[in-house]
Amino acid sequence: MSRTLRGKVAVVGVGQTKYYKHGESPDAEAKLALEAIVNACADAQISPTRLDGFASFSNDRNDAPRLAAALNTKELRFSNMFWGGGGGGTAGAVENASAAIACGMADCVVVYRSLAQGQFGRFGRGPQIRQVSGEAAHTTPYGLMSAAQMFAMKAMRFMHDHGVKQDALRAIAMASYTHAQSNPEAIMYGRPLTQAKYDASRWIVEPFRLFDCCQENDGAAAMILVPAERATDYPHKPCYVLGAASGGPNRSAAPVHNAPDYGSSHFNTVAKHLYAMAELTPTDVDVLQSYENFTGGVLMSMVEHGFCDADEVNDFFKLPNLLAPNGRVPLNTSGGNLAECYMHGLGLTIEAVRQIRGTSCNQIDGAEVSMMIAGPMVTPVSSCIFGAGSTL
Amino acid sequence: MSHYLAPGLPAPAPARDGLDAPFWAALEEDRILLQRCRGCDRFQWGPEWICHRCHSFDLDFAEVVPTGRIYSYERVWHPVHPALKEQGPYIIVLIELPQADGVRIVGNLLGDPNQIVSIGAAVKAEFEHHNDAQPPFTLLQWRPS
Numbered sequence: 001m002s003r004t005l006r007g008k009v010a011v012v013g014v015g016q017t018k019y020y021k022h023g024e025s026p027d028a029e030a031k032l033a034l035e036a037i038v039n040a041c042a043d044a045q046i047s048p049t050r051l052d053g054f055a056s057f058s059n060d061r062n063d064a065p066r067l068a069a070a071l072n073t074k075e076l077r078f079s080n081m082f083w084g085g086g087g088g089g090t091a092g093a094v095e096n097a098s099a100a101i102a103c104g105m106a107d108c109v110v111v112y113r114s115l116a117q118g119q120f121g122r123f124g125r126g127p128q129i130r131q132v133s134g135e136a137a138h139t140t141p142y143g144l145m146s147a148a149q150m151f152a153m154k155a156m157r158f159m160h161d162h163g164v165k166q167d168a169l170r171a172i173a174m175a176s177y178t179h180a181q182s183n184p185e186a187i188m189y190g191r192p193l194t195q196a197k198y199d200a201s202r203w204i205v206e207p208f209r210l211f212d213c214c215q216e217n218d219g220a221a222a223m224i225l226v227p228a229e230r231a232t233d234y235p236h237k238p239c240y241v242l243g244a245a246s247g248g249p250n251r252s253a254a255p256v257h258n259a260p261d262y263g264s265s266h267f268n269t270v271a272k273h274l275y276a277m278a279e280l281t282p283t284d285v286d287v288l289q290s291y292e293n294f295t296g297g298v299l300m301s302m303v304e305h306g307f308c309d310a311d312e313v314n315d316f317f318k319l320p321n322l323l324a325p326n327g328r329v330p331l332n333t334s335g336g337n338l339a340e341c342y343m344h345g346l347g348l349t350i351e352a353v354r355q356i357r358g359t360s361c362n363q364i365d366g367a368e369v370s371m372m373i374a375g376p377m378v379t380p381v382s383s384c385i386f387g388a389g390s391t392l
Numbered sequence: 393m394s395h396y397l398a399p400g401l402p403a404p405a406p407a408r409d410g411l412d413a414p415f416w417a418a419l420e421e422d423r424i425l426l427q428r429c430r431g432c433d434r435f436q437w438g439p440e441w442i443c444h445r446c447h448s449f450d451l452d453f454a455e456v457v458p459t460g461r462i463y464s465y466e467r468v469w470h471p472v473h474p475a476l477k478e479q480g481p482y483i484i485v486l487i488e489l490p491q492a493d494g495v496r497i498v499g500n501l502l503g504d505p506n507q508i509v510s511i512g513a514a515v516k517a518e519f520e521h522h523n524d525a526q527p528p529f530t531l532l533q534w535r536p537s
Contacts, residue, residue, distance in 0.1 A: 126473035129402050135438060137404035137412070139498050141531055143397050144484050146472040153486055157464035160511045203469040203481075255438030257486050258496050262464070 004243075004277050007392045009098040010231035011239040013044025013224035014350045019187055019341035023118035025218035033062040033114035034070060036220035040110060044224045044234050051224075053078030053109030055097040057089025058344050058375075062114050078106035082246070082382070086147065087291055087375030090345030092382035094372075095244035097225045107227060113346040114220035123147060123216055138256045148213055148294060151377045152205040155296025157263035159207060162310045164299065166207065168317035170198045172295040172331070173211040173338060175322035180335025183361040187215060188339035212295040214337040221346035223353065228392075239356040239386045242369070243278030245270045246382035253379045265300035265376030270383060275306075278385040282306040285385070286367040287330045287355045289348035290376075292337045297376035302329070305373060305383065324362035333362040345374050349384075356388050395520060396500045396533060397482060400475030403522070403529050411439045414453040419530035422519045426492055428454040437495035456492045458517030459537065463488040463496055465509045481505045487515060487534055502535040 017027075017035045025032060041048045048071040054064035055078070064079035078100040082089030090113070097109040117123075126145035127136070139145065144153075158164065177193035180186035193211055201210040231238035248266045252259045261268060275281060282305060290298045299313060307329050308316035316328075324330040334340045334351040341347050352372040354360040368391050373383040406413040418425035427439040431448025435456070442449055464486040471477050483501040488494055501509060502518060516537040521530050 124472060127402055128474070131405040132402040133405040133407050136402075137407070137416075138438060140402050141397075141404045141529075142484055142498055142500050143401065143468055143473075143476060143479075143482055144498055148470075149466065149468060149472070149484065152466040153464045153484070156466055157486075157511070160464070203467070205469060206467040251444065254444075255440075256496065256498060257464075258437055262496075 005095070005098045005102055006242050006277055006279065007240055008102040008228050009225050009241045010228050011223050011241070011353050011386065012226050012231060012234035012236065013040040013046070014222070014353050015039025015041070015043050016221040016343070016347065016350060017219045019185065019343070020218040021187065022216040022218055025116045025118060027116070029114050029116035029119050030062050032116055032218070032220035033067060033112055036114065036222040037067065037071065037110050037112055040222040040224050043236070046108070046224070049073050050108050051110050052076060053097060053100055053106035055080045055082070055093045055100070055109055055111045056113055057082035057093040058085050058087055058113065060113055061120065062112070078109060084378055084380050086378040087293060087344040088378040088381045089246070090291065090349055090374035090382065091244055091372050091384035092246040092374065092380065094225070094241065094349065094384050095246055095382060098241045098244060101225055101227055109225045110222050111225065111346070112220065112222040113344045115344065116218045117216055118218065135255045148205050148208055151294050151297060152208050153257060154263055154377055155294065155300070156207055158296070158300050161263050162313060164313050168299055168313050169207065169212050169295040170195065171317045171319045171322060172292065172298045173198060174319050176292060176332045176336035176338035178319070178323060179333050179362045180339035183334050183340060186335040186340040187217065188335060207296060208294050211338070214293050215342045217342045219341055219343055221343045221350055223346070223350060237357045238389055239353045240389065240392060242280065242385040242387040242391060243274050244382065244384035245273035245277065246380050248379035248381060265297050265304055266379050266381045267301055267304035267373070267376065267383065270381055271305045274383050274385060280369060280385060284369050285329065285371045286369050287324070287333060287364045288371045288373070289332055289336065289352045290373040291345045291348060292332065293375055293377070301373045301376040325364050330362070330364055333360050333364070345372070348372055352386050356386050395522065396502055398475050398479050401473060403525055404531070411441070415439070416529065418453070419519060419532055420521070420528070424456045424458055424517060424532065425453040426456050426495060428452055435492040435495050437492070437497060456489055459491070460487040460489045460515055460534070462486070462509065462511050462513045462515060464511060465501065467505070483507070483509060485509070485515070485534055497532065499532050499534045502533050
C-alpha cells in the first residue's frame, strides 16, 4: 500500500463569513467559526451534525470539542491542531485532515480558522509589559518584536544574496491588488494599487513598505473534506488533494535567528516532499495561492517551490507574469491576504478550491492543478496541491 | 554611554529556567559569554539544554571576543510599541560571530540611523548599561569598526 494522500481525499464544501477590517466584527470569534463551518456544510449540502473531525492551526482559540458540542455532531473522531503560529499551518491543517480521512480515522472533517481581533488583540503590536524573558529577551529590547520585524531580516538577507530589487516585491503586491478589483468580497475591492502609490508608500521596516504587509482582519473560513470515493455524492465539482507537506529544514527553529538556512521561507525541504507526493512539477501548476504575510516571503516561497531560480527573480517577478488569466504563474487570484482578507491563509485555500471548481472571480481557463503555499518564514510551514478529477 | 532606543521598552530578564542567565550577568561586566559544549568544544546560540551537534548535556558558557560582522539588518520606521512613537528610524542588525562558530546575535547598529548598512561589514561590540533600571540590565550593541 503506497504511503500517499494523492487522490484519497476531496474538498466538497467551502464557507466563509463576511470579512471585516480588524476589530470590526460585530460577532464573537467563536460565533464566526460556527458561521463559517455552517456555511461550508451548506455548500456541501450536509448537516453539520455529520462532521466527525476538526482540524485547525495557528493556535486557534476555538476548541474542536466545544465546536462539536455546539453543532451537535453525532460523534467526534478526530480533533487536531497543527503546531506553530503565523499561518504556517494552513495547508498543514488540510494535510492533517486528509491523513485522518485516508487512514480511516474520520469521514467528514472540517478545516477551520477564526479571528476576531477586537475581542482578542492584534498581531502587529509589541508587548506592553515591563520585562521579557526567554527568546524575546534577546530581541524585544532592541526594538525587534513584530512579525514584520522578525521576517524583514530574513528577506533582507535573501535579497542581498541574490541581488533582488524592490520591484520584485512590488509586483507581488500589485498582483494581489489587481485581482481583488474583480472580487466584490475583497476588503480592497475598489481600492486599486498603482506602481506610483506603492513607490510613495511609507516604509514599515526595510525592505517592506506598507503595501508589502498583509492586513489584519476579522472573520472565519472553513472547508469540508471527505473520502475521495464519496466526492461525487456532493453538489460541486470535486476538488481532490493531490499532495500536502509540512515541516522545515534542519534547525529552522534555532533560537534568536540562528536557523542555518536563514535567508529562506523554510520550504526548501518541504517543497520536494510536496511534489513527490503529488507526482507533479512546478510547470504542472496552473494557478498559485501563496500566503502573503509579507511579499518577501512570497518571493522566497515561489523560488523554493521551483517556480523560478533565485538568481532570476528580477526577471520573473514582473506583474504580467503573475496575473490571471494568462500570466506564467497567476498568483493570489482573489486578492490574497494583502487585498482580499487575512484569514490566516484559509481564504487563499478556498480560492485554490474555487479555481478547480471553475468559480473564481479571476478564473484560469481549464485549471486542473491548483497550489496553496501557507505562511512562509515561520516554522513549521506547509503547502498543498489540489487537482480536478482529470488529474487522478 | 547613552541609550540607542527611547526608554520604555520591555527590559530583558534572565529566563526563569536559568538557561541564559550567565549571558545577561556577563554583559553587566562588559563581557560576552555564550554557550559552549564541553563535549565537542563548539558554540551554539541561543542556549539549549543539549548540544545539537554531539547531544552532550555538559554545556558551559565561554567568553567570546567582542567583534563580529553584519549577517543581515533592517531599518525600522513604523513603531509598534508606544515607547518608540517619537523614536524615528532605527537599525536592528543580526551579527555573526565568526570566532564563536558563526553563531548569530541580535542588536542595534549604533550611529546615524540613516547610515548605509553593508552586509558583511565588521562591527565591534559596545555594552549599553541601563543602571537606573530596576533591576539594572545591559544590552549588547554594535558599531561599525
